[in-house]
Amino acid sequence: MKTRKAIDTLSIATKVVLPNDTNTLGNLFGGELLAWMDVIASVAAHRHCRRVVVTASVNHVSFKKPIKQASIVTLEAKVSRSFYSSMEIIIDVFVEDQVTGAREKCNDAIYTFVAVDQHGGPIQVPELIPESKEEIERFNAALRRKQLSLILAGKMDPSEASELKRLFK
Numbered sequence: 001m002k003t004r005k006a007i008d009t010l011s012i013a014t015k016v017v018l019p020n021d022t023n024t025l026g027n028l029f030g031g032e033l034l035a036w037m038d039v040i041a042s043v044a045a046h047r048h049c050r051r052v053v054v055t056a057s058v059n060h061v062s063f064k065k066p067i068k069q070a071s072i073v074t075l076e077a078k079v080s081r082s083f084y085s086s087m088e089i090i091i092d093v094f095v096e097d098q099v100t101g102a103r104e105k106c107n108d109a110i111y112t113f114v115a116v117d118q119h120g121g122p123i124q125v126p127e128l129i130p131e132s133k134e135e136i137e138r139f140n141a142a143l144r145r146k147q148l149s150l151i152l153a154g155k156m157d158p159s160e161a162s163e164l165k166r167l168f169k
Helices: 030-051 132-152 162-167
Strands: 011-016 052-063 072-082 086-096 103-116
Touching: 011 030, 030 052, 030 072, 030 086, 030 103, 052 072, 052 086, 072 132, 086 132
Parallel strands: none
Antiparallel strands: 011 072, 052 103, 072 086, 086 103
16 A cells, blocks of 8 residues: 655645634634534545545544634644554644734644545555654654553553553653
């Protein structure tokens, strides 16, 4: 199976926060942002495996700053690591200053997608090759997150979590 570079999965979407996207405080609904992140993450996952992908889990979401009505929001998603049939995708969310154009990171999330066949069963995905310093850091951290998730789900014995053990040595 052909390998793919992390940069080749980069997916970017830009949105304007409209009145119907906001709550009574004039901030973007969290659920709306989650939906935007799910869509852009699915594009990144699809670019990695070129197959139908489904959301397996939302592993982490950080709402660091509210996003106001009329804000210009850019979402950047990239696969951080692939496993047998799953892919971890990290989404960074930025708000653009409408006068200066400067971008400020206001939210981030980690989603997991699985590639599926025509019957909905999981299928193998290509190996991911990280290149930049950030891609390598995220690649390594993804395995630690996966091992922790497997331990918490009772699917892995803690003594087998090689990457987690390295944190404590």
